[in-house]
Amino acid sequence: MSEFFRFPHTPHLAWLAPGSPRDDKVLSREAAEQLLAGKVVIEEKLDGANLGFSIGPDGTLRVQNRGQYLLPPFTGQFAQLSKWMDVHQDRLFDGLTESLIVFGEWCAARHSLDYDQLPDWWLVFDMYDRKVNQFWSTTRRNAWAVDLGVSVVPCIFNGEICMTQLQREVAEAVSHFRMGKMEGVIVRKEGVMWLEDRAKLVRADFTQGVEQHWRTRVMEPNHLS
Structure with missing residues (x-):
C-alpha cells in the first residue's frame, strides 16, 4: 500500500468552448450518451x-x-x-x-x-x-x-438528465459558495457501493477566461462563510 496513487485525470463530458482543450481528454459522443443514460449524480466542480x-x-x-x-x-x-x-x-x-x-x-x-x-x-x-x-x-x-x-462538495442533481439540460445548468447555475457562476460540474454514474464512471462539464466562458494562471499573480485568499 506504499506505492503512490495519483488521482486520475477526469475527461470532459463535452467541450463547450471554441476550439479544443490542450491536454484533456474529451469523451466521444457515444461515451457521453452512455454516461448520461440512466441516473447520475451531479456535483459542483470547485476551483x-x-x-x-x-x-x-x-x-x-x-x-x-x-x-x-x-x-x-x-x-x-x-x-x-x-x-x-x-x-x-x-x-x-x-x-x-x-x-x-x-x-x-x-x-x-x-x-x-x-x-x-x-x-x-x-x-x-x-x-x-x-x-x-x-x-x-x-x-x-x-x-x-x-x-x-x-x-x-455540493450535490446539484440526482436523477436522469439529458445533455441539453445539463449544458443549460452549467451555463446558468450559481455556485453554492460565491456570488456568481460555478466553474462547472462533475457527472458521476455509480452503484450502491462504487463509482462506475465520471466526467466533467465546464462552462464555456470559464475555459475561455483562464488566460492568466493564478500562480503568476499575487496570492488572494478565499473566505469562509
Whole structure:
C-alpha cells in the first residue's frame, strides 16, 4: 500500500468552448450518451487544489497534491494547512485505513474563481480504496464525511438528465459558495457501493477566461462563510 496513487485525470463530458482543450481528454459522443443514460449524480466542480490524505505504512498521516506528497512547513496556497490539520487530523486518523485515500478540493487560495461562502477550506469529493482499486459511491462517501464532521462538495442533481439540460445548468447555475457562476460540474454514474464512471462539464466562458494562471499573480485568499 506504499506505492503512490495519483488521482486520475477526469475527461470532459463535452467541450463547450471554441476550439479544443490542450491536454484533456474529451469523451466521444457515444461515451457521453452512455454516461448520461440512466441516473447520475451531479456535483459542483470547485476551483481549487486537489488534496488527498492517507495513512502511510509507518502510521503517519500523508498529504498529497498532484504527483507528490507535501511536507511541512506548508507554504503558498497551503499556508493554512497546518492549522487545519491541527483541528482535523485526529478525525482523519479515525476515519482512514491504510487502504483508503480521501480526496478533496483545497480552496484556501483563489485560483480563477473567488469564493467567499465556503463551509471549510477542504471539501471531500472522492474516496479511493486501494484494496479493490475503486472509488466509493457518493452515498458511502457522504456517510463517511458526516461521521467525521468534514464538508463535501455540493450535490446539484440526482436523477436522469439529458445533455441539453445539463449544458443549460452549467451555463446558468450559481455556485453554492460565491456570488456568481460555478466553474462547472462533475457527472458521476455509480452503484450502491462504487463509482462506475465520471466526467466533467465546464462552462464555456470559464475555459475561455483562464488566460492568466493564478500562480503568476499575487496570492488572494478565499473566505469562509
